[in-house]
Amino acid sequence: MSDPFYDDLRPVPAFEAFCRAGVYVPVPGDWCVGVADIANSTQAIERGAYKTVNMVGAAVISATRNALEGKAFPAVFGGDGASFAVPAEAEQTARGALRAVQAWARDAFGLDLRAAMIPVSEIRAAGHDLRVARHAVSDGVDYAMFSGGGLSWAEAELKAGRIGMEPAAPGAMPDLTGLSCRWSHIRARHGKIVSLLVLPAPAADPADFEALCGEVLTLTGTLERGGHPMPEEGPDVSWPSPGVELEAKATGKGKLALMAETLFAWLVLTRGWRPGGFDPVGYKRDTALNADFRKFDDGLKMTLDCDAATLARLTGRLDRAVADGVARYGVQEQEEAMMTCIVPSVMQSDHLHFVDGAAGGYTRAAARLKGRD
Template identity: 30%
Template sequence: MANNSTRFYENLPALNIPVSTLVGDIGHFHRVPDSWHIVAADIKNSTKAIAKGQHNSVNLIATGAVIAIINIAYKAKINIPFFFGGDGAIALVPQEILHETLNALQKHKKNTLKNFKLELKTGSLPVKTIYQEKIQLKIAKLKVNDDLNIPVVLGDALHYAEDLIKNTLPQQEIIPDHKPLDLEGMECKWDKIKPHKNGQEVVSLIVISKDDTKSSKIFAEVLKAIDDIYGSPSRRKPITARRLKLKANLRKINAEMKAKLGKFNLPYLLKSWMIGQYGKHIWLKKDNSKIYLKKLVALTDTLTIDGRINTVISGTPQQRDALTGYLDNLENSGKIAYGIHVSEESIMSCYVRDINTHEHIHFVDGGNGGYTKAAKSLKRKP
């Protein structure tokens, strides 16, 4: 039976306030229990893979990693905070499901190497180790809308752990059990998505604070500036229902099939192709599908605060110029560093448990490796 520590994240209040207000008040944040663990999966040399045109595969593998983690928690009926990063995933999990989570990621790692020839670094770090190293880790829960709550983390703990797992710690090789990898709910059938209005672009942005002790105040200022320049989160969201198009590309379906099932499966291939080919004439005309599309937009994850600000937004080049001008001033004053990538569209991958409920979430990245290329531009800075 789960104890109070296991229910820690589930029991956090979901605060229905502007994200800049939440981030700006450290009193809204809570200490993660010492018994929890940071789990990470990161694609090695993802920047090179994207340069070779493998951005869709990178996004697919990252989506698979976060869904593998979510499904372990779902089966255990435990609510956990998780973060999608474009080329990887991070989550906080209680001790009760740590081994199963690493087991699932190990299976996903082997499948990734076999089918995509890409190496996935996976592992975990105890939260108590973070505290022993005097690294900040605080978490809150934000109510984005009636359908979506997201975790918000302050402190460099998650990325500190991710860097150790990727570059320093020995890989935690776990002998997987014989159960198949569970990526149930993984759906990637949407075509690249153009912004709501003609003449708009999609911006993938990553912002870090140069002083971890001041990140609360600095992030609040940055998020308020984004609101002032681009408008509300719903206004700047790059996903709209009218721009969604199902895609019946066999290469895309084949990649999804290999990521999800690990092998060729003709019935899966044919079913996915039929949905992509005829879904717009049949499935998308149904009343429940129209409700699903409305929910889909509401449940789209375009803002991740995992110790950094990661966001995908749509707007005009003029708005981007205003934003980069503002960020340049903060960067030149030594308060932040940021990376940015601009594309013509966004890409979306989905986790769908039930289209008739709120049991689905949709991960968004900028086109052509948005977050990964933004991270690359950030790494070039001192």
Template identity: 25%
Template sequence: MNFYKDLEPIRRPIKDVLAEQKLFTNFPDNWHVVVADIVNSTQAVKTGKHDDVNLIAAGSLIAAINAAKPFNTEIAYFFGGDGGTVIVPDEIVNKILSGLNAHKINSLKNFSLELRVGSITIGEIIKAGHELKVAKVEIGKGYNKSVVIGNGLKYAENIIKDNYLQDKESIEHQLLTIDSSELNLEGLECRWDRIKPLTSSLEVVCLLIEAVNFKNQSTVYRDVMIKLDEIYGEADKRHPITMNRLQLLTTFLKFKKEMMVRYSKWKIGHFLKAFFETLIGRLYFKYNWKVNDLKGQEYLEQVIAFSDTLTIDGRINTIVSGTKENRLRLLEYLNQQEQKGLLIFGHFVSTESIMTCYIENRNDKHIHFLDGSNGGYTEAAKELKPKLQML
């Protein structure tokens, strides 16, 4: 059960990890890939529900992480803008699915967003001729990231989508037996205002990049990472968030949405707690107070360091900030690689970032899921999908 927990974190840049196949290892056959993604997310974004899509998507990962927590183990997880994927041991997969299905019921009831949930074993993926290998990379103190190569997650997502369409009626019937008390999104917060880049000359770009041949993913993705560094600068330089742009937002709607996704109902106690925490938080950051041995500015530094700006799950999902000239240079490179038949890609340009947070504790255990505004990753996927269909 502790396969992933026992993996030694690799303290090297992701682009260097990609260069060495020996750093990646196979998951046990009895582990499960669990996928939760929002049905018709593109249409939801089009009707102005992008913030809700992001909140529900991040919530799916938080539901899975919380379900695993009592078992004192670790799971691999990947944020996708309109959903999330986790890879979990067999011993807890039913608990994970119960938590996600409770989140599914709540999302439909309170946000009118349908969450598609399903699973498949690693053994089934490998037996079908696909590959799935993982490395655990240390991004910062206490913050590790799963990096996956192979086409296994793509296959899992396709199978789960197909099965969902075929068995939707029976799946909906099974949901009637789900215990809504399984809903546990403790730690989910959405209290930050939309985050503009440092200057008006900068933009936010969401990128989805997929190697055409999964056998040479590592080489293709390493080359892309090197080019990103060359054009946009290292990860800290192209980060879409800066400290002086982080502003807590005290609006009734923000607190209400946080409550409805976490508890599925109005809770006056949570509202008052969140409201006063946010007011105090503003002062904490403004005057750099020290709380629990952590100053306000140090916490903001952690927010930036622990933000999920890059996911490699068989595909590169990344959000960056830079100039229009940076973007045009990168697109020129990506188009060249696409014409060579090495990769396909989708992108979307936003003016701001949006962020949903998972706070286990405020000292050193918190994760921040980022997306571009006005569609972000979901809009980037619209450009990618027709190219995928042509492969």
């Protein structure tokens, strides 16, 4: 991609900045947005397949990233789907990758991944905007933050069937190199793992919603490391890897080969071996640093390790915001968080880790929104 727009955006370290409209810049009008969402994901959760749901959602970003040969582009993971934006020159490449993920989700897991590509100009013609910023979570990784309502509108259009596209032919396989889910689930240490969505009410004053988000972050700021669900030293790892069968379907590797590979990785991470100069302690710490446990995607979306008293204060404040017509919110409580990862190379620090609750997470929180339209 030759368009320098996203490369030229300066990543901002302070997450609190993303509550303010001024940190975002408009996505160029000739760019295109990709949206993807698993139909009937709640039923998949009831079948115990939420790890699979997360893997498919992350695959949207992984396949697009690989198709674009690692070029930076804004994307956000949503639990049961993902959204992204690319310049016009990359639209066909991204479309092909997205259709391949649809086919793979159908063929490998029987999941209906709805997907669409839509021009940013069409989003604005419908009365919405698409603005983006970059949040630096570490020296090696940043994540896109979105505002303006454009992504939410496109996702609603997708779910309503007004936009969409057909999957690739049966047997099509996206390039999912680097996609994995090898880490153990992360147990809550302070109460519950809380998946929290805070979205603006349809007629909310933007200034009131900004102020509310600031209050929410002040409350969660009293939690250890802002509610980060992962210990600072990184997550635990077990063997056999809980996601080995999913990774086999993502990479095309045989299960026995992956079992051997993950056994070696487990030994390295638990025994402190340093093959080829690899630093297992540093890698685990980078994993914690690089995790996307909170994001701004037309609203606050967070996976928090939260005690009962703080959660009560949060929900009490949010109930008042619902009554005042400022916000809608949804909460899902669970015992554990989980991660799905994109690791281009274990020797670099730019690995990505998408965090969600392990018992329905963002999907169940969205189904429980208070203050619906």
